[in-house]
Amino acid sequence: MDLLRAVIIGAEGTPYHDGLFFFDVFFPSSYPNVPPHVHYHSGGLRINPNLYNCGKVCLSLLNTWSGSQKEKWIPGVSTMLQVLVSIQGLILNAKPYFNEPGYANLSGSISGKRNLWSNERTFIYSLQTMVYNMRRPPKYFEDFVVGHFCKHGRDILVSCKAYLDGAQVGCLAKGGVQDVDEGDKSCSQQFKNNLAKFITILVNTFLDWSQGLSRIPFFSSKGNWTSNYCS
Structure with a gap:
């Protein structure tokens, strides 16, 4: 298998909740000795400092971002599952502001x-x-x-x-x-x-x-909720 398409669902308690985030993965011939190449479907939006609108994914595990040796791809140890879990936990997290370089230590400060x-x-x-x-x-x-x-x-x-x-x-x-x-x-x-x-x-x-679906959730122009929700 050379190509893979994966989707991550935004987790509760984050500004990404309930969203869908798609990634295309290419496995080079030297994989798993080297990390896969991962491309994010951005739709032209930069929703995180580590997810560029060009599709680049900055992650130490992918060797596309700086980090300690143990944070980078380790042949025979690192896996594709680890990549996806890292994207969800380290990138699509509750406080994406602190993913910016130099901002990690500002948590809890005025800044x-x-x-x-x-x-x-x-x-x-x-x-x-x-x-x-x-x-x-x-x-x-x-x-x-x-x-x-x-x-x-x-x-x-x-x-x-x-x-x-x-x-x-x-x-x-x-x-x-x-x-x-x-x-x-x-x-x-x-x-x-x-x-x-x-x-x-x-x-x-x-x-x-949703044309063709029998029941959909919606919010009227006046801000009133209806009871016609998807099952």
Whole structure:
């Protein structure tokens, strides 16, 4: 096998929650003595300091980023599964702001509060990525994309409503709110304005894309919820 396409679902408690993130993997002839080449389907968006809009993935394990010798690819030890787990845990994490070079030690500082702003921007990019994937689902993953957004569409819109009501981006998980940063516990007004505008695009995409499905989740133009959710 020379080529692989993989998808990672954004984890709860992060600004990537419920999103789909696709990666193409090429295994060179010298694999597994050298790491695979990984390309991210960005849709032109840089949703993380380690995921470029050109598709480059910066990760020590892939030898595309600096790191200690034990963090880099080790022949006979490192695996493709380890790469995917690292992307989900180290890149698509709860505080992507601190993935920026030199920012890792700012967590908890005044400068570290910028993470809240970064999470807001990241969530908007994540929503844009959802729309991109619904409009242009990667080949062979069309049914998966349909099933995912049919199952999680309501959760996505419920989260949007919670953020409009003031919850911090990334603090939501099944069953309630978790891991709220100290300080200002509400999203910025600019974020709320941007989110309110984008919800219309998101809902219209759900509606346009879901032609033929019997029941879909949606948020009306007046902000009222309906009971017609995907099962």
